[in-house]
Amino acid sequence: MPKEFFTVGALLYKDYDLLDVNGSLRMLGSLKANFNIITVTQTGEHVTSYTPQIANYINYNFENCPDFDILFIPGGVGTKDELKNSVFLDFIKQRVPKVKYVLTVCTGSGLLAKTGLLDGKKATTNKLVWNWMTSFGPNVEWVRKARWVVDGKFYTSSGVSAGMDMVLGFISDIYGKEEADKVALEAEYQWHDDPHWDPFADKLPGTVDMSTIPSS
Amino acid sequence: MPKEFFTVGALLYKDYDLLDVNGSLRMLGSLKANFNIITVTQTGEHVTSYTPQIANYINYNFENCPDFDILFIPGGVGTKDELKNSVFLDFIKQRVPKVKYVLTVCTGSGLLAKTGLLDGKKATTNKLVWNWMTSFGPNVEWVRKARWVVDGKFYTSSGVSAGMDMVLGFISDIYGKEEADKVALEAEYQWHDDPHWDPFADKLPGTVDMSTIPSS
Numbered sequence: 001m002p003k004e005f006f007t008v009g010a011l012l013y014k015d016y017d018l019l020d021v022n023g024s025l026r027m028l029g030s031l032k033a034n035f036n037i038i039t040v041t042q043t044g045e046h047v048t049s050y051t052p053q054i055a056n057y058i059n060y061n062f063e064n065c066p067d068f069d070i071l072f073i074p075g076g077v078g079t080k081d082e083l084k085n086s087v088f089l090d091f092i093k094q095r096v097p098k099v100k101y102v103l104t105v106c107t108g109s110g111l112l113a114k115t116g117l118l119d120g121k122k123a124t125t126n127k128l129v130w131n132w133m134t135s136f137g138p139n140v141e142w143v144r145k146a147r148w149v150v151d152g153k154f155y156t157s158s159g160v161s162a163g164m165d166m167v168l169g170f171i172s173d174i175y176g177k178e179e180a181d182k183v184a185l186e187a188e189y190q191w192h193d194d195p196h197w198d199p200f201a202d203k204l205p206g207t208v209d210m211s212t213i214p215s216s
Numbered sequence: 217m218p219k220e221f222f223t224v225g226a227l228l229y230k231d232y233d234l235l236d237v238n239g240s241l242r243m244l245g246s247l248k249a250n251f252n253i254i255t256v257t258q259t260g261e262h263v264t265s266y267t268p269q270i271a272n273y274i275n276y277n278f279e280n281c282p283d284f285d286i287l288f289i290p291g292g293v294g295t296k297d298e299l300k301n302s303v304f305l306d307f308i309k310q311r312v313p314k315v316k317y318v319l320t321v322c323t324g325s326g327l328l329a330k331t332g333l334l335d336g337k338k339a340t341t342n343k344l345v346w347n348w349m350t351s352f353g354p355n356v357e358w359v360r361k362a363r364w365v366v367d368g369k370f371y372t373s374s375g376v377s378a379g380m381d382m383v384l385g386f387i388s389d390i391y392g393k394e395e396a397d398k399v400a401l402e403a404e405y406q407w408h409d410d411p412h413w414d415p416f417a418d419k420l421p422g423t424v425d426m427s428t429i430p431s432s
Contacts, residue, residue, distance in 0.1 A: 014274070018245070019403065022238035022270070026376075029267030031235070037268050046273045051245030052253050054238070055273035057262045128402055160242075160403035186344055187235065188375035188416045192406070200404045216248070 004174060005092070005196030009068035011093070012056060013088065014084050015216055016200045017160055018049040021056060021104040024163040030183040031171065040065045042087060050077045062091050073101045075106025075126060080211045082111055083136060089115050101153050103170060105163030106211065111155040113137025114135065122151040126159035127198075130206025145201040147192055158198060164194045220302055220390060224253045225284035225311070228272060229304065231294030231366065231432050234265040235273060236321040240288065245332040247387065248397040250255025253320050256281045257304060266293045266432050286316045291375070296427045298327055298431065300351060305331050307383060317369050321379030325372040329353025336369040342375035343414075346422025361417040365406055374414060381408045 008028060010021060026037050041047050044061030048054070060066070073092065082088045093115045096102055104112050109125040110133040112118050117138040124146040126133055134142045145150050148157040148166035150173070157166035168191045172180035177193075184191035224244060226237060244251045257263050260277030264270070273310055278283070289308065298304045309331050320328050325341040326349040328334050335355040340362040342349060350358045361363050364373040364382035366389070373382035384407045388396035393409075400407035 017242070017300035018238045019242040022242075022267075023233045025270055026233070026235040026238075026265075026267050029270065032268055033266060037270055041269065050247055051238075051242050052251060052401060053246065053275065054241055054253055054255070057271035057273050059269065064287060093431070145346075159402075161403050161405040185416070186375075186418060187377050188343060188420075190406075190408070190415070199406070206402075 004034065006035055006070050007068040008070045008099070009065065010037060010039045010072040011091070012039055012041050012047055012058065012073070012074070013082050014047040015050045015076050015081070016047070016054065016074050017076035017106060018051040018054055018078055020074035020076060020108070020158050023161065024103070024105055024167045027154055027164055027167040027171065027183055027187070029171070030165065031175065031179070032173070037099070038068065052216065062087065063100055069097060069099055070101045070103060071095050073102070073104040073108035073111055074163070075104070075108040077210060077213050077215065078173050079107040079110055080213070081132050101155065101170070103155045105157045105166065106159045110136045113140050116191050118154065121154055122149050123154065123156040124149045124158050125156065127200045127204040127206055128159060129208045129210045132209045132211065144193055145198045146199050147208060148195050158200060164189065168193065169195060218349060220250065222251055222286050222316070223284040224251055224286040224288050226253060226276065226290070227257045227286040227307070228257050228290070229298050230263040231266045231292050231297070232263070232290050232320060233292035234267040234270055235376050236290035236292060236324070236379050239377065239379055239384045240319070240321055243380050243383040243387065243399055243403070247391065247395070250306050250391070254281070254284065254318070262326065264432060268432065271332045278303065282318045282329070283314060285315055286317045286319060287311050287388050289318070289320040289324035289327055290321070290379070291324040293426060293429050293431065295323040295326055296429070297431070300329055309333065317371065319371045319383065321373045321382065322375045323349055329356050334370065337370055338365050339370065339372040339375055340365045341372065343416045343420040343422055345424045348425045348427065361414045362411055363414050367414055374416060380405065383413060384409065
């Protein structure tokens with residue numbers, strides 16, 4: 001296995017999706033010798049996820065956050081508020097050019113799209129709120145039927161659980177398929193290793209407008 | 217949907233598995249009107265999961281933790297230390313008789329088994345460390361090929377990812393299959409809704425001794 005080492009900066013915000021974050025980071029973090037992971041919120045304080053009362057411990061704020069190699073942006077109901085938060089979007093804009101990879105899960109790609117940095121790139125997002133989410137990136141080449149999409153340094157996934165499959169795909173791209181299979185097996189996880197596998201594109205109409213979902 | 221409401225007490229400890237906890241709680245917490253979730257550690261301080269530097273925010277310690285209806289015990293590499301921690305095992309012993317349900321994920325069932333409270337009950341656990349883990353419950357009726365097992369108020373699951381399937385099974389038992397299917401669909405999660413589905417029982421030999429895995 002190559003020894004390439006990455007620091008991952010996970011960007012959290014109120015009403016983030018708990019599985020988006022911790023499912024993906026758990027898979028990355030299985031390679032303990034290869035990934036260091038830090039969490040960051042705007043103020044450095046913990047923010048509650050959309051799961052009642054449950055939160056991650058936070059390491060940094062936007063001011064004191066060190067450089068990292070991978071920017072990780074999760075989705076969640078809170079996306080609707082951060083789409084209007086210029087400080088939050090500016091943090092993404094400042095960091096993207098400095099990192100080697102950007103990984104987004106679920107509606108996290110909508111936040112990235114809103115900055116304009118996905119323009120002309122292929123990407124995917126959550127299937128339940130597809131129409132609403134893709135409206136924030138009119139110049140993005142959205143791929144509806146995809147578990148995850150890779151375009152250059154940008155990895156974007158479909159909703160929630162898709163983040164785990166995408167991260168295993170990322171591990172496979174960097175360290176080889178055998179390593180990704182091992183991570184999945186030891187987590188007793190049935191990895192959907194085909195990025196084109198996406199039954200949810202047909203099952204979910206994509207017509208929900210997330211801005212109508214109450215905050216927690 | 218019935219209006220039965222539960223408070224869930226999630227019992228965390230150093231080197232817990234991040235997905236065991238947050239995958240399962242995310243599925244439960246999708247029913248926001250039905251579940252309140254609290255986190256507890258021995259001292260009330262946060263403990264780092266086995267994923268480098270990543271932790272959950274903690275609400276209570278063993279002394280000030282209020283009553284709850286469901287005891288949730290995750291697994292993880294840290295199980296090896298808690299098996300020797302009498303204060304931790306005593307907390308489980310004191311709480312189990314007072315709760316309506318006990319849900320364990322992965323090696324969490326080994327901690328429960330060590331207390332003797334699973335004696336004579338059917339249960340399952342992680343497939344990678346099967347032999348080592350089941351040795352702590354010689355009087356438990358261990359079921360090797362199972363995604364999850366229900367015996368009375370005890371729900372036990374196989375390793376890591378199996379927690380999500382078990383929790384969806386729990387939701388199905390309490391609120392109906394339709395509700396569980398909806399939670400899974402909206403999380404774009406392919407729920408393995410058959411508790412007998414378990415390819416990992418054959419793929420993982422169960423011969424790893426977790427006590428030899430270094431702590432983080």
